[in-house]
Amino acid sequence: MASSDRTLRAFIGYDMKRALNVVLGDLGIVLAGFGLRMTTYSTLVVIRDNPGLRQTRLAEILMIERPNLVLILDDLEEAELVTRIRAPDDRRAYELTATPKGKRLCEQATAAVNGHDTRMTRGLSDEEVAALHRALRQIELNGRTSDDPSEIPRP
Numbered sequence: 001m002a003s004s005d006r007t008l009r010a011f012i013g014y015d016m017k018r019a020l021n022v023v024l025g026d027l028g029i030v031l032a033g034f035g036l037r038m039t040t041y042s043t044l045v046v047i048r049d050n051p052g053l054r055q056t057r058l059a060e061i062l063m064i065e066r067p068n069l070v071l072i073l074d075d076l077e078e079a080e081l082v083t084r085i086r087a088p089d090d091r092r093a094y095e096l097t098a099t100p101k102g103k104r105l106c107e108q109a110t111a112a113v114n115g116h117d118t119r120m121t122r123g124l125s126d127e128e129v130a131a132l133h134r135a136l137r138q139i140e141l142n143g144r145t146s147d148d149p150s151e152i153p154r155p
Contacts, residue, residue, distance in 0.1 A: 012139070023120050030116045034109040035079065039064070041109055043072050047082050048098040048106045054087065055094050081105060 008014040024038065031041050039062075046061055047053055059069045073096070076082040081102030087093040098106060121129050 016139075026120065027113070027116055030112050031109060033112065034105060036105075036109055039072050040075055041106075041113070043069070044076060044081055044098060044102055044106050045110065047076075047096045048103055051097045052095045055084075055096060058096060076102070 005014070027038055031037060034041075036044070042062055043058065043064075046058060050058075055066070055069060055073070058064075059066045062069070064072070073082065073084060077084060080099055083097050083099060084094040085097070087095050121132075124132070
């Protein structure tokens with residue numbers, strides 16, 4: 001008798017995990033071509049999109065523990081993709097900015113990630129992709145607590 005995960009396939013979380021494993025595997029390959037990982041890419045994108053962003057706020061947006069974020073920022077700074085400058089109004093805080101090199105790499109990597117997204121959603125209509133985004137954001141909202149500081153675009 002063949003083994004089956006039929007019982008598990010009835011759960012949204014299990015299907016999400018299976019899909020996420022495939023998505024992350026492909027994304028890892030795509031980003032490796034740019035010398036990035038999912039965490040370094042995500043961090044670079046948010047910094048590029050929000051020049052002068054403080055480390056504390058970045059940690060909230062990405063839902064990353066501050067000590068882990070410091071290691072990611074060390075990698076990005078060492079690669080000359082971002083700069084950390086002490087905030088003029090708070091010597092304990094750092095403001096983050098993407099360097100010109102970081103902006104170029106981010107643009108190139110984002111184009112490749114768009115291709116990855118297209119591959120992962122092949123066979124879905126634009127309406128189905130939009131519905132998937134709405135559904136995933138609603139699931140995320142359902143699992144959040146009211147004191148969670150990060151933002152989720154409403155479905």
